Amino acid sequence: MSTPHIDADPGDFAPAVLMPGDPRRAQLIAEALFDEPRLVNDVRGILGYTGTIGGQPISVMASGMGCPSITIYATELYRFFGVRRIIRVGTAGAMQEALQLGDVIAASAAHTDSAMAQARIPGVSMSHAPSFNLLLAAVEAAATAEVKMQVGPIFSSDHFYVSRPETAAALIAHGTLAVEMESAALYAVAAAERAEALTLLTVTDHLGRGERMTPKQREDCFLDMSTVAIAAALSR
Template identity: 50%
Template sequence: MGTPHNEAANGAFAKTVLMPGDPLRAKFIAETFLEDAQLVNHVRGVNGYTGTYHGTPVSVMASGMGMPSIGIYSHELYHFYDVDNIIRVGSAGAISPKLKLRDVVMAQGACTDSNYAHQFGLPGLFAPIADFRLLETAVAVARRMGVEPPVGNLLSSDVFYDKSGRTMEWGAMGVLAVEMETAALYCNAAEAGKRALTICTVSDSLVTGEELSAADRQTTFTRMMEIALETAVEMAKQP
């Protein structure tokens, strides 16, 4: 089996897949945390690996940047590779003054300026939300690790270089941070009857203009990765 974007064989992916945007971050997770990690996909340089974490099979594959990209990869993982859980692990820019750099944020829902959900032909606006079981498990894992994660809405935008200058208006409605993938991932999970969750690290703030250094990003992102991996282990224990 395979797709135009994924050369992996049947059964090559575990039931839970971590999805960072960057293929090199997928490689880092596999080499740092997984035992016996095997490269199962390398089409277009989008690295996909499967190994074990504390004895539990876990996969990690990059999503690329933006909703069209994660839309393709998550659809194929859900529909063609029998993946049950996708956990996005990425970065986000704070648009709420409640957030600090290095905060690990979990997306209960995803506002969006994208037209991605139009394809489903619904007679209104679909509200993309996380799977509660995944979210509840991840929050419990984070608390065990001494992390109290802010949980709420993220903004999934199609635009990185925003010429409108209106991104901060979402913050006035309680939206925590902005990124570019979650709404499409949550839509695909809903359509497939599967589970999805986004866990992001605040790497910069549109409120204060602060940014993490490269060294700080590596350290903070590692904590986010550990939360996601421990969540995968907990999900494997549940019926």
């Protein structure tokens, strides 16, 4: 069965899907961590793979950038391909001083400036939250793997280059850990489709200190985070 954005057959996707933004990261995860990965989608260059880990089926597919893009792909996966869990595995810019490059964040809430949130339920400011079961499983998996993880709210912004110091300061004052561009939309789709979602993020930049990972550091820590995501995705 095909949708406007995914060309796959029924059963091509596992019930649990990891979702990085970058198609090349989807390929990296599949080739490095899955057993016998096979390509199941490449429409518009958005790569999707399905394989197994420990005999359990698992998939990975890119989301592209921003709330509109992840909304399209998550909706189609949940609604038409039998997917019940999506874990976004992405990168973020740290906002809190205590965060260090390489730290992993589990987003317990996702604030947003996206108008998509306001359009979903007119007159209501939605609370964008993950699946508690997935969040708990990720926290437990990180502890077992000795991966440093912070749990807290993040900010899903529609803007990458716009500078808004007052907005950033207010978010920091209210405990926001980091900024990225997709999680609020993913959480909203999961709620609408009565499915599960979680975001795990690796801190690759620090907005306050101007620190930034090298491409090699990004790749290495991304795989570490993905192993935690896989454990959560395959949990009962």
